[in-house]
Amino acid sequence: MxxxxxxxxxxxxxxxxxxxxxxxxxxxxxxxxxxxxxxxxxxxxxxxxxxxxxxxxxxxxxxxxxxxxxxxxxxxxxxxxVAGRQELHPLQQCFLEDAALQCGICTPGFLVSAKALLDKNPDPSEPEIRLWLANNLCRCTGYDKIVRAVEHAAERMRQEA
Amino acid sequence: MTHKPDSYEHNMVLAQKQFRVLGTRPIRHDGVDKVTGRALYGADIDLSGLIHGAILRSPHAHARIVSIDTSAAEAMEGVLAVVTAADLGDSGDKMIDLGEGEQNLSFLRGNVLASGKALYKGHAVAGVAAASLHVAQEAVKRIRVEWEPLPAVTTTQQAMADGAPVLHDGLRTKELGKETDQTGNVAAHFRYDKGSPDEGFAQADVIVERSFDTATVHQGYIEPQNATALWNNDGRLQIWTSTQGSFVVRDTTAAILDIPVSQVKVTPMEIGGGFGGKIPVYLEPVAALLSKKTGRPVKLVMSRQDVFEATGPTPGSHIRVKMGATNDGRIVAAEAWMAYEAGAYPESFVVPGAMCVFACYDIDNIRVDGFDVVVNKPSTAAYRAPGATNAAFAAESVVDEIAEKLGVDPLDLRLKNAAKEGTRRADGVKFPRIGLVEVLEAMKAHPHYQTPLEGPHRGRGVAVGFWFNVGLESSCSISVNSDGTISLVEGSTDIGGTRTSIAMQAAEVLGISAEEVRPSVADTDSVGYTSVTGGSRVTFATGWAAHNAAQDVVAQMKERAAILWGVDAGAVEFADGTFRSGDNSLAFKELAKKLSETGGPVTGRATVHPKGVGGSFAGNIVDVEVDPETAKTKILRFTAFQDAGKAIHPSYVEGQMQGGSVQGIGWGLNEEYFMTDQGVMANSTLLDYRMPTALDLPMIDTCIIEVANPGHPFGVRGVGEASIVPPPGALANAIHNATGVRMSRLPMSPPRLMEAIWALESNPIAAD
Structure with missing residues (x-):
């Protein structure tokens, strides 16, 4: 068989x-x-x-x-x-600080997408972030706080680099 | 380039009190689990012996079920059980409380599994349980149903026409509150009257009357409905599900299955969005029946197509609005005729729509006629301020046209006629302290409104909207831990950060930090009855329960301090987190260490069913640019205003305003059910339904206005819903400003807007 x-x-x-x-x-x-x-x-x-x-x-x-x-x-x-053993990834930390999630069901997808973006482009503009994240739907936030969280994470990662 | 504000700098704190914790922005307690993928949503559950189910759904919008043959499905290897409406039985009829409304049990049961007739495409007909999901899905295809297709009606106009196909043979129209013998698809016609509209219109110098149509739209939560059930050998039924109300699921499922509520325990999993759509039960009774037949836990999860075709969309509607004003800008009369699609079963939210349509205005003479109409579409469910958005699109378009005809600023016209404390609505309710005037003044003063909009094809629009909010029952208990923290247990499923907004209110009372509260959402056996997460009520009502439970803790700990100090408990005071009596003082944390030696643990509890609900008003300013070649509307700048009462956690208040605004934008510009002549939804994927993406939007600026609600200990009004109400009207008014056309139909999608622009260009006088 x-x-x-x-x-x-x-x-x-x-x-x-x-x-x-x-x-x-x-x-x-x-x-x-x-x-x-x-x-x-x-x-x-x-x-x-x-x-x-x-x-x-x-x-x-x-x-x-x-x-x-x-x-x-x-x-x-x-x-x-995405996270380290002890520390959250800056994206995760900024999503929390900026209240970039409400129900949280889309959050894993946004975090993975945003990580892929920042892996390629450490300093994306707002339109670049919006274009990249257009593949991810969020019905709760209206995207404002998500875009800000990605910007803040990129900034933090550039400072730490 | 679209406008991008630097920060949320324009929030207006009008609440007088100063707080330590309230108004700050702590990280939410469930945050780490939700950014690491560890949070468990309904579909994530696994249980020992878990099997999977699938649902057979009607391919027809309206059809008689002649026969169902399940034998081929049952014979398949791996199939463990099949259920149909025959297994559901008849548990009689009564009204079931759904928190934000009620529904006949027979309708709820009929929606779970169709009996006799399928009333919409996607109506559940049978359920299958199998060892694997793939086998269950294959088995569903082997169920033979003999159908007798019937003609379908999918709009109120079709359903109300003479000789229209009738959905429910037993349905009789309730006419102005009275039972009648009238058959058909109109479940109810009701009327609100105030003053004399005829006399009012006789005084008017300007009268505008327009008809509007709005499409059926969906709540669009990203997580499909799911339910896992285990009917245990002791007869106890356990359910794990993503729901806005675990107690509503418990009570409804028990009623449908005709078992006592004490036999059912519902564990609310994390919930991936709801917006009102995750209040009704769909899968839970079917999963329960499949579990009973198989003796195994059974999981059912909807596909996205199921979600669109079988779960509550919000009603499409047909609305006529007539308003009259005097030359000095006083609105003197208003009439509305509103027919809402209920979907397959009555209750379309036309009642709240009718209560809201003129709620923003202090008008002496009003008549509103409402019609609740069944059609061959999924049974409608609540969607964020249900019924109000349709109504506001119509009313705010007409108010804008009156302002234009009178030559006055649209915000000035609204300010002049704004409802305020003491204004009586058409449905008879007198407003308590409300914040519409403050919202309008904030809109007028905002840099957005003060900055002129320049450039071709551009326009600015404004609109306002109202939602009642609700109180309803909530329960909360608190245990004091020996390290000076508290564990807080409540029953409101957390869709948008309410664990934290509830915890903050307990922390404020006890003088500890938000982080020193560990909140959890409990199952129905572990917390007192708590109504739905809906009606913008959780921070208001469950937060109030947390406030009261914390007060209960304080009272008990005063007694402990009194024992330590050898004084009367009445002599102990508590302020700023410290117990004091004479020269003695102990901080909450210090006393928490001494509970064991003073009599044992302390737990506080409270249940509330609050009155004092404070309604919420929202407003939008929006700038658009309409592409003259494609009629695509681009939003250049959007500012949302809302009276939140006290904003407990401003980040999540802003989030509610932004999310509601964007749902309103989707409703206004894009979203709709495209129905074929056969009553089938032609765009039941997220690609074709086309909700707004990050690329479609600018930043959504917010301005929280905090007019404290005198009916709540911290002044909370509730903030979840009103934000969705004004966007379609504001967008319609901006599009008019940009193009000259007045859109009377939602969505104002490029094809519709292009046709309207061409019509205006070819015949500018007729189009006026």
């Missing part, structure tokens, strides 16, 4: 992880259901809300649009991998 599941190995948040998955399972489903990483959220399942984004080999990816088998051999950062 053919096995129903495939073996996959990937580096997730700096750790080598091995898992079995069905070909139809998305990366998001495997992160949440098989690996216990429920920080990435499913808001739409079709790549339009950004609540499930992860950084994969330096690129921002909607984990609901990628099959888990496709992630073999890649390096993935989820929201659980």
């Amino acid at each position: 053919m096995p129903k599941k495939s073996y996959v190995q990937a580096v997730i948040n700096g750790e080598s992880r091995e898992f079995l998955c069905e070909p139809r399972q998305t990366l998001l489903e495997v992160l949440r259901e098989e690996l216990g990483l429920t920080g990435a959220k499913e808001g739409c399942g079709d790549g339009n809300c950004g609540a499930c984004v992860v950084i994969q080999d330096g690129r921002l990816v909607c984990s609901c649009l990628e099959l888990a088998v496709e992630s073999a051999g890649t390096e993935i950062t989820t929201v659980e991998g």
